[in-house]
Amino acid sequence: MATSKNMNVFYRQKKNSTASTGQKSTKSPSPKHAATFGSDFTQPPALVSHGGSLDLKDDFDEQEQALRQFDMNMAYGPCVGITRLDRWERAQRMGLNPPKEIESLLKGGKVKLESLFDGRV
């Protein structure tokens, strides 16, 4: 069973970028939107979402990490089939005291409003 410490088992690890670019220095530069851009893993098709851009940015994004932690936290109930904001508001109404930072992240900026599993389940 995963705890908040080992969330990484649920999604692809971020590759060490310095090592991979070192390996590829002798090869021709990869095309910009190739499936293997930036890593050695084959990009699964499901991760290409929301207008065709690759989800690689999420792995580098701290905000998305925090939101995924929120998604996976069992105390606030299942995350599938409900938007993150709806889930946060539900947790708030139920008196579960969800972290305020998540609310400001969701209402603030350019974050994914759907949960981690949206489109993948």
Next chain:
Amino acid sequence: MPSLQSKFPAMEVDSQEQLQRKQSTYLSLDENFEIQKEVYRGQQYSQIYFARLHMMRTLLYSLVPNWKSHLPVCTVLELEEGKECIIVGTLYKHMKLKPCILDEYSKERSVAPLIKPHNFMHQDDYLVLEDESGRVKLGGTKLSPSVYVTGVVVALHGKETSAGAFFVEDVLEAGLPPQIERPLESREDKYVVFVSGLSIGSSSSNPLQFQLLVDHITGHLGDEEEQGLAAEIVHLVIVGNSVEISRGLLNGQNLVSKDQSRLSEPFKELDILLTQVFSSHHCDDQHFKIAASLPLDIMPGSSDPANFALPQQPLNRCLFPGSATYNTFRSCTNPHCFELDSIRFLGTSGQNLDDLTKYSEAKDKLDFLERTLRWRHLAPTAPNTLGCYPFTDRDPFLIDSCPDVYFVGNQEKYETRLLKGLEGQLVRLICIPRFCETGVAVVVSVFHLPG
């Protein structure tokens, strides 16, 4: 007696004595069961189970200190072998005979009989307790699989065995919810009539029976004393299955015009009868008329043209062109909750009870009804085996406040019991029989309930 009057010319138009029908203040509490504001976003039933577990667990956690304060409370995953503790979670009953869609694909038909039994119980059924962290099989004899069903939230005292199961030593159910105290001053007699399963349009329904009932409650029958009693009826509740449409008309084929009129006949008949309940100018040559019409609530049932899943939404007013013009006509949800002069009524058209009958057993139907109150949930088997809307943020079937009258319609026979709670709650439990089979309606005296 009425015929004598009609032989003489009417000298004074209003010489006939008029009885005033008694009135009650009505308050609808169906807002919780309405789904117009809900938006479906692809959610599954895990959301409603979470809402149910959270609400019930918070409640049970508050009751545990009064029950067994010396024991630690933990989640299913935190169980340790041999450590005595209390766990709270949702029950799941594994049933061997419960129909499963996968049975259709199994190559051999062994255990599941081809003919569906009325009850799916088997001696090998066992219970499992589940919360967000995990699930554990339940052992011991304290918790009987024949009594409980999937969807009930309970607190259990026990310990984990070496086999990995949880041996149950004691159970705590939520118990009857708190009841709002009613004012005790003695009030005049008032009556509420409940009728269910009219099944107009079916071969077994006799239109004269319902006509007789309508005539009786509108005061068109009997002598002065009878009509006086009828004037004390303040409300009529029609508890589901008012019409029955022949299956042949619903097979998806286009209907010829002759069949189209057959489809609407039961509704026309029902509307005509309900309009009579309102109009007090029904007959001309009556000695006594009850001046005010009788307010009525009509609930949908399993055979009515409403949505299948609970909570069923009110029948469309277009089905009742005559009676829906009266503002005392109310089309209500199923389940239905309302107050009359601050007396709270709560009930369903029977689907919740019928489902309990399939997946558990009891001495009589009133026992099932009592259990739902003790579990504080109208329909615990929803959404497992009973169709239900996938709510995300609440479970509308949770019972927060104990009703004064708790009814269920479309049952085999009339049964009633007065239930007393540990905190002084008093509830009148009523099973309303199917009218088309029994011709029986139930009259409840509103202000003599505790007795």
